[in-house]
Amino acid sequence: MLARPPTPKADWAYFCDIDGTLVAFAKHPDAVEVREEARHVLQQLFCVTHGAVALVSGRSLASIDALFHLPFLPAAGLHGLERRDPDGTYQRVIDRLPGREQLLPALSALAARFPGLLLEDKGIALALHYRQAPRLGGYLSHTIKRLVAPFPELTVLKGKYVFELKPHVANKGEAIAAFMRIPPFCGRTPVFLGDDVTDEYGFERINQLGGLSIKVGPGQTLARYRLPNIEAALTWLQSLTH
Numbered sequence: 001m002l003a004r005p006p007t008p009k010a011d012w013a014y015f016c017d018i019d020g021t022l023v024a025f026a027k028h029p030d031a032v033e034v035r036e037e038a039r040h041v042l043q044q045l046f047c048v049t050h051g052a053v054a055l056v057s058g059r060s061l062a063s064i065d066a067l068f069h070l071p072f073l074p075a076a077g078l079h080g081l082e083r084r085d086p087d088g089t090y091q092r093v094i095d096r097l098p099g100r101e102q103l104l105p106a107l108s109a110l111a112a113r114f115p116g117l118l119l120e121d122k123g124i125a126l127a128l129h130y131r132q133a134p135r136l137g138g139y140l141s142h143t144i145k146r147l148v149a150p151f152p153e154l155t156v157l158k159g160k161y162v163f164e165l166k167p168h169v170a171n172k173g174e175a176i177a178a179f180m181r182i183p184p185f186c187g188r189t190p191v192f193l194g195d196d197v198t199d200e201y202g203f204e205r206i207n208q209l210g211g212l213s214i215k216v217g218p219g220q221t222l223a224r225y226r227l228p229n230i231e232a233a234l235t236w237l238q239s240l241t242h
């Protein structure tokens with residue numbers, strides 16, 4: 001049983017996952033609703049911490065900006081493959097997805113074959129969603145394993161009703177570590193809130209850095225603290241800004 005995290009402090013650095021942590025799941029990636037409360041809490045955190053807050057997501061930066069409309073906010077997209085630093089500089093760890101020419105048509109064909117599957121083309125990462133066809137999980141796992149076998153540079157992340165294919169050169173933990181090397185993050189205690197298996201890289205790195213790893217929702221985790229749901233995560237973050 002994991003404890004609730006202690007009261008947040010203004011001199012910590014805050015890293016937040018998006019889907020399942022700040023925003024409730026929807027049937028389609030574009031159908032999520034970002035509550036004004038979530039935008040507000042990020043803006044307030046940004047002010048109170050003098051900019052030491054970043055979103056760390058599997059979504060692309062373009063998708064993050066389309067959802068939150070906070071283009072000044074530091075963010076890591078695509079599980080750390082791309083980053084917007086506090087000075088606004090855009091960084092990409094890699095320019096192309098190895099095997100994209102083979103994988104995109106193969107996954108498109110798969111998505112076209114089964115109703116309920118959705119292929120999200122994120123450029124240097126691909127996500128095959130099966131939230132609306134959950135019984136296909138086992139079959140997709142085998143099929144995708146076979147498709148990526150010729151590309152050892154790739155990792156398959158199994159998220160919530162999604163298989164994400166990405167180069168293994170980056171992950172959320174490395175993205176957090178990169179932010180922690182630069183102002184205004186450096187020298188602070190890092191905090192990371194996440195809900196999914198893909199956030200475990202972040203929790204592991206936060207633990208190494210002596211920070212606070214916070215799992216939002218149920219499930220096995222390396223995180224040292226837990227908050228039961230999105231509501232509790234927002235309330236916890238808000239308690240710093242009041």
Ligand SMILES: O=P(O)(O)OC[C@H]1O[C@H](O[C@H]2O[C@H](CO)[C@@H](O)[C@H](O)[C@H]2O)[C@H](O)[C@@H](O)[C@@H]1O
Pocket residue numbers: 017018019020021024025026027028029030032056057058059060120127129130131159160161162164196198
């Ligand atoms: O790292 P996160 O910020 O949690 O993003 C993870 C993935 O989130 C999105 O997919 C998930 O949310 C969708 C909308 O609720 C849902 O339909 C899907 O089943 C979930 O897996 C996003 O589409 C992905 O690109 C992110 O990697």
Ligand SMILES: [Mg+2]
Pocket residue numbers: 017018019020021194195196
């Ligand atoms: Mg998430």
